[in-house]
Amino acid sequence: MTRLHIDFSQPTLSQIVHRGGWRFAIAATLLVLILAGAYGAIVFLNIKIQSLEDRLAELNQQAMRTEKTHRKEVSKPPVANQQAMLAMMAQLNLPWAQLLKMFDSITSKQVALLEFMPDSSTRTIKIFAEARNSAQMTRYLETLKKQENLVNVRLIHHEIYAADKLNPIRFEFEVQWVTGGAP
Amino acid sequence: MLNISSPQICIGITPSSIAIARVTGILRKSNQIVAEKMLPLDQRGVLKHLCDQLTALLKENGLRNASAKLVISDALARFWMVQPPLNASTMSDLQAATAARFQTLYGESPSQWTIQADYQHDRPYLASAIPSAWLEAIEAVKRDFHMKINEIAPQSVVAYNRWHHLLQAGSWLVNHQEGKIAIAITGEKKHIIGYRHIQCRSQDIADESSFTYFLRQQALLMSIPLSNIICFPNLTHELSWLKFARAGQPNYRVLQKKLFDNLKTVSSGVDLALTGA
Numbered sequence: 001m002t003r004l005h006i007d008f009s010q011p012t013l014s015q016i017v018h019r020g021g022w023r024f025a026i027a028a029t030l031l032v033l034i035l036a037g038a039y040g041a042i043v044f045l046n047i048k049i050q051s052l053e054d055r056l057a058e059l060n061q062q063a064m065r066t067e068k069t070h071r072k073e074v075s076k077p078p079v080a081n082q083q084a085m086l087a088m089m090a091q092l093n094l095p096w097a098q099l100l101k102m103f104d105s106i107t108s109k110q111v112a113l114l115e116f117m118p119d120s121s122t123r124t125i126k127i128f129a130e131a132r133n134s135a136q137m138t139r140y141l142e143t144l145k146k147q148e149n150l151v152n153v154r155l156i157h158h159e160i161y162a163a164d165k166l167n168p169i170r171f172e173f174e175v176q177w178v179t180g181g182a183p
Numbered sequence: 184m185l186n187i188s189s190p191q192i193c194i195g196i197t198p199s200s201i202a203i204a205r206v207t208g209i210l211r212k213s214n215q216i217v218a219e220k221m222l223p224l225d226q227r228g229v230l231k232h233l234c235d236q237l238t239a240l241l242k243e244n245g246l247r248n249a250s251a252k253l254v255i256s257d258a259l260a261r262f263w264m265v266q267p268p269l270n271a272s273t274m275s276d277l278q279a280a281t282a283a284r285f286q287t288l289y290g291e292s293p294s295q296w297t298i299q300a301d302y303q304h305d306r307p308y309l310a311s312a313i314p315s316a317w318l319e320a321i322e323a324v325k326r327d328f329h330m331k332i333n334e335i336a337p338q339s340v341v342a343y344n345r346w347h348h349l350l351q352a353g354s355w356l357v358n359h360q361e362g363k364i365a366i367a368i369t370g371e372k373k374h375i376i377g378y379r380h381i382q383c384r385s386q387d388i389a390d391e392s393s394f395t396y397f398l399r400q401q402a403l404l405m406s407i408p409l410s411n412i413i414c415f416p417n418l419t420h421e422l423s424w425l426k427f428a429r430a431g432q433p434n435y436r437v438l439q440k441k442l443f444d445n446l447k448t449v450s451s452g453v454d455l456a457l458t459g460a
Contacts, residue, residue, distance in 0.1 A: 003343070003344040003347065004301045004309060004340050004343055004344055004375065005299075005301045005302070006299045006300065006301055006309065006310075006311050006336055006337070006340045007299060007334050007335060007336050008297055008299055008313055008318055008335040008336065009253070009332045009333065009334055009335040010332070012331065012332075012333075
C-alpha cells in the first residue's frame with residue numbers, strides 16, 4: 001500500500017523532510033549514526049593498521065637481525081671444524097685409483113704392503129711394508145724412486161720381525177706424490 | 184534550505200474560504216487554527232480575491248518564512264481515472280495518455296492546466312489537474328512571504344495519504360463540501376480504483392437512508408459494491424446523523440472524529456487546513 005503521488009508543488013529538500021516527518025528524523029539520525037560509526041571504524045582501523053604496520057616493521061627488523069646473526073654463524077664455522085672439513089675434502093679428493101694402481105704394478109710377491117696412510121696436506125704417503133729380506137726391501141725402494149709420480153722416497157724405520165720364523169723385514173717409509181709437476 | 188525554527192502551517196483553500204492552521208510538535212503534532220476568512224458571495228471562486236485574502240491573512244499573522252502545506256478543495260481541481268495504455272513503456276507515454284484522457288473527458292486542451300497523477304503502468308491510476316494560473320498565483324505568494332511550500336494537493340489526495348492505513352479494502356472514502364460529494368473508491372489492495380465528485384441536493388444528505396440511497400445509486404452507476412463508508416472527520420458536523428448511524432450495510436465510520444470535536448464553527452477552509460495539518 002502506497003500513498004498517492006499527486007503533488008503540485010516544486011520538489012524541494014524541505015518537502016522531503018516534511019513528508020518524512022518523524023520517519024525522516026529517525027532515518028537522518030540513523031544515517032548520522034551510521035556515518036559516525038563508519039568514520040569511527042575507519043579511524044579505528046587506521047590506528048590498528050598503523051600499529052600492525054609498526055609491529056610488522058619491528059618484526060622485519062628483528063628478523064633481519066636474526067638472519068644476520070645466523071648468517072654470521074653459518075659463514076664462520078669453528079676453525080677446527082673447518083679444517084677437519086677441508087681435510088676430509090682433501091682426503092676424498094685423493095687420486096686413490098691412480099695411486100693404488102701404481103703401487104700394485106710395482107709391488108712384487110717378495111714385498112707386502114701392510115698399511116697405507118696418505119696425507120693430502122703434504123701429498124705424502126706413509127707406508128708400512130714387509131719384505132723377505134733387506135735386499136728385497138732395497139730393490140723395492142729403488143723401484144719406487146724410479147717412478148715419475150713419486151719423489152722423496154725416504155726410509156724411516158726398518159727391523160727384523162722376530163715373531164715370524166721366516167724372519168722377514170718390516171719397514172716404514174714415506175713418499176710424496178706429484179701430479180704433473182712439483183709436489 | 185532546512186530551517187526547523189520556521190513556523191509550520193497548513194493552508195486550506197476552498198472557493199468560499201481560506202483557513203490557516205499552525206502545526207506544532209515533531210513526534211506528537213498538534214494544530215491550531217490561527218486564521219480563517221470567509222469570502223463574500225460575489226468573490227467566491229475568483230482567483231484574484233482568494234490570493235488577496237491569503238496575502239492579507241499571512242500578513243496579519245506575521246507568517247513570513249513559514250513552511251507550508253496547501254490543501255486545495257476538490258472543487259478547485261479535476262479528477263479522473265486513467266487506464267494505462269498496453270503499449271506504454273515510458274513515463275512520457277503515461278503522461279500523454281493522462282493528458283489525452285483529460286481532453287476527452289473535459290473537452291478542452293490541458294495546456295492551461297497542471298496535471299499530476301499517481302502514475303502506474305499496470306493498473307488504472309488517479310490523475311488530478313489544477314489550473315496553472317492558480318499555481319502561478321500561489322508561487323507569487325510564496326515568493327512574497329519567503330515561504331517553503333512542502334505540498335500542494337487536493338483534499339481527497341491529502342486525506343487518502345493521511346488515513347489510508349485506516350482504510351479497509353473496498354472502502355469508500357467520502358467527503359461532502361459545499362454541495363458536492365467526493366467519493367474515492369478503493370480496490371482489493373486499497374488502491375484507488377474510482378473517483379467521483381458529484382453535485383448533491385440537501386435532501387440527499389439529510390439522513391442516513393437518503394445518503395445511503397444516494398451512495399447506492401453511485402455504486403450501481405460504477406458497478407462497484409457498496410460496503411464500508413469511511414467519512415471525513417468534518418462530516419460529523421455537516422452530517423449530524425452520522426453520530427447515530429446504525430451498524431449494517433453499509434457500515435459508516437468517521438475518521439478521527441476528535442480532530443473536529445472541539446471546534447464550534449467550522450468553515451470549509453478549516454476542514455481542509457485540519458485535514459492537512
